[in-house]
Amino acid sequence: MASCNSYKLRCSIPGHEMDVRGLAAAAFPEGAFVSVSRDRTGRIWVPSPSPDKGFTEMHCLSGHANFISCVCIIAPNETYPRGLIATGGNDNNICIFTLDRPQPLFTLKGHKNTVCTLSSGKFGTLLSGSWDTTAKVWLNENCMMTLQGHSAAVWAVIILPEQGLMLSGSADKTIKLWKAGRCEKTFTGHEDCVRGLAVISNTEFFSCSNDATIRRWLVTGDCVQVYYSHTNYIYSLAVFPNGQDFISTGEDRTLRIWRKGECTQTIRLPAQSVWCCCILPNGDIVVGASDGIIRVFTEVEDRMASAEDLQAFEDELSNATIDPKTGDLGDIKLEDLPGREHLNEPGNRDGQTRLIKEGQKVEAYQWSVSDDRWMKIGDVVGGSNEQTSKSVMYEGKEYDYVFTIDVNEGGPSMKLPYNVSEDPWLTAHNFLQKNDLSPMFLDQVANFIIENTKGHVVGPAQPAGGDPFTGSGRYIPGSGPNQSAPVGVADPFTGEPLTERSRRESKTNTFGGGAYSSAALRQMTTNIYFPKTDGVTFEQANASQIMAKLKELNGSAPHEHKLSEEILESLEQLLVSVCGPNSTEPLPSIQQISVLWKASHWPEDIVFPVLDIMRLAVRHPQVNQSLCGEAEGVQLCNHLLNLMRPEGRPANQMLALRTLCNCFSGRHGRALLMAQREMVLSRAADLSTVCNKNIHIALATLVLNYAGCLHSQPDLEAKAQCLSVASRALETVQDREAVFRLLVALGTTIASDQTAQDLARSLGVSSQISKYTSVSDPAKVGECCRLVLKELQ
Secondary structure, eight states: OOEEEEEEEEEEEOOOSSOEEEEEEOSSSTTOEEEEETTSOEEEEEEOSSTTOOEEEEEEEOOOSSOEEEEEEEOOOSSOTTOEEEEEETTSOEEEEOSSOSSOSEEEOOOSSOEEEEEEOGGGEEEEEETTSOEEEEETTEEEEEEOOOSSOEEEEEEOSSTTEEEEEETTSOEEEEETTEEEEEEOOOSSOEEEEEEOSSSEEEEEETTSEEEEEETTSOEEEEEEOOSSOEEEEEEOTTSSOEEEEETTSEEEEEETTEEEEEEEOSSSOEEEEEEOTTSOEEEEETTSOEEEEEEEGGGSOOHHHHHHHHHHHHTOEEOGGGSSSOOOOGGGOOOGGGGGSOOSSTTOEEEEEETTEEEEEEEETTTTEEEEEEEEOOOHHHHHHTOEEETTEEESEEEEEOOSTTSOOEEEEEOTTSOHHHHHHHHHHHTTOOGGGHHHHHHHHHHHTTTSOOOOOOTTSOOTTTOTTOOOOOOSSOOOOOTTOBOTTTOOBOOHHHHHHOSSOOOOOTTSOHHHHHHOSSOSSOOOOSOOOOOOOOHHHHHHHHHHHHHHSOGGGOOOHHHHHHHHHHHHHHHOSSTTSOOOOHHHHHHHHHHTTSOTTTOHHHHHHHHHHTTSHHHHHHHHSTTTHHHHHHHHHHHTOTTSOHHHHHHHHHHHHHHTTSHHHHHHHHHTHHHHHHHHHGGGGSOOHHHHHHHHHHHHHHHHHHTTSOOHHHHHHHHHHHHHHHTTOOOHHHHHHHHHHHHHHHTTOHHHHHHHHHTTHHHHHGGGTTOOTTHHHHHHHHHHHHHTO
């Protein structure tokens, strides 16, 4: 089929009743795509077998309670060989559809405001962005993590093909790079809201903004190019398969085609807002606009519309009206404009616009390189004088209308300012939120605005005004049967020989250590490393040295902090009780435990020996129950987290982490830490950047203990946090023992859990840990790494 190297209309599809807000090329059937609209429906379109070169509606998707903002395709897998469709809407929900039926397969709930952007990745991962300022990572029917950090609506998200990297663009004018749930980098440069993102490669991406620019970025943070051509907000981007050429759409009523970094073609549409676009596998371009029409453009002559349809499209364009307040034509003074003779001169570039005076009218023309002529693109209505004369002042700003709204009979009336270039639903949403009114009035208020502003084009205001959607500035195996290891196998956590009894009682304590060769391990038929479900604790202690240090520090402590002889004796007795060699030692008393708790609030520069006693004491069932019980547990947790502040003292950080690890030895401690899991792991993760191997080992052990507790539980969000913290820690941790424990934590989290394995793949865990496969000193690191990678195959 011949290509004319210039896109022309293939067909217009008038299927939706309101704005088309999202488009996505479908995985099946061939050549199909999906559209979503403010009319609350999604529609699947397939190429029509008839000779009109158009598309036929295959399904009308329903399920949202309010308008639909975005759509993406989830790639085919074994369960759904045709892929899935995800749609996000103003009802705060995400609906997941198959291509076989119009009702949702399931609905994802969790966002607190409109879901306005979606992106899918490998292994079924879905990334969503919302007006609630967060992005969320979903896998199957579960929210795995919430990405928090933006200060305004998240308008664009994408998942990069490799490395487990995700990007979010926001109305706060920034783009953030996320890895394993953590913000790794913030990109600044756009001067207004970021509205769209598009993948170029593993290391590059495009962004577009309300500042009317497109930027090309490296994931390292460098902006390598800025593209100028649009004259108003840019809403969407799509990249051609060559990874270099792309298309963009915006509020200047245009679709623009970019080749080799230059805008080579501008296609005007007879609608103010060109909200969305996508590229079909055959290279055709689909765009959706505020007039509810989907239009498909092609550069293949055999698929172009008939001469009659092309002329009808041009006539529709020439009969459109253009409001100069949209900002793309500049300020117009009728007396300064040339007449029709100005069109005798050819244009300088494709898409160039000229205004001419025709009697008392102003007409707009655009230069078409492919047709070598000026094409009329509409009549200009309203100049700068008209705009000023009809403005209404409210709270120091100019508006086209200021409505008086009476929501409650007998109650005070409320003012609702509105510009005809704004979106009525967002204006209604902001009005309800500002006045603390129920969202149930949204449609009522929006329809009131529409009814009372009929005849005006609805679309965003000039860049200097408020964004109609963001308001501009307003605004985280089991093995099979047990296999006994040969005598001489050392526990990799303690270095001690494993007894026959311990090997019989634990599926996972039979760890390959220094006395056991790698070759022998590879011959074993069971995984002896993970899942490790029994907690790892820090047992080693020298009671006499601890007490000697405590007394030394007490001797030089300021008078107001000196511990009495009775307190020192009580702490020493407690230490003997919890560290004694046998069960004949006296049980810790309530008074001793109370003294320990009070002494743990000693000044931070001298408290570490007390923390060491606490670290040992919480292993004892009675102390564990007393300090970690319902009444005192939260206080203990908060105290330890305070000592773990990133700016805190390394000794305190390490001992607080070790104390938390040892809390897992009792059921009350486990219950406490599981209840406080999100806060504890979040604070602990911040210590991965501290250059201290003992802290890293304690951090890795804490993650491992959480992984062990979660192994048999279906709490995927908690497992996601374990994966995230382990992955983040592996970015900075160098000590091989800490690396090993993090690998065991990963293995324990994903063992026998397909969903957790899929999430680990989507986070790029395989590529992150593959460097450890060749580690032979100690051998357990390489062996464990290979077993984790085997789980992720």
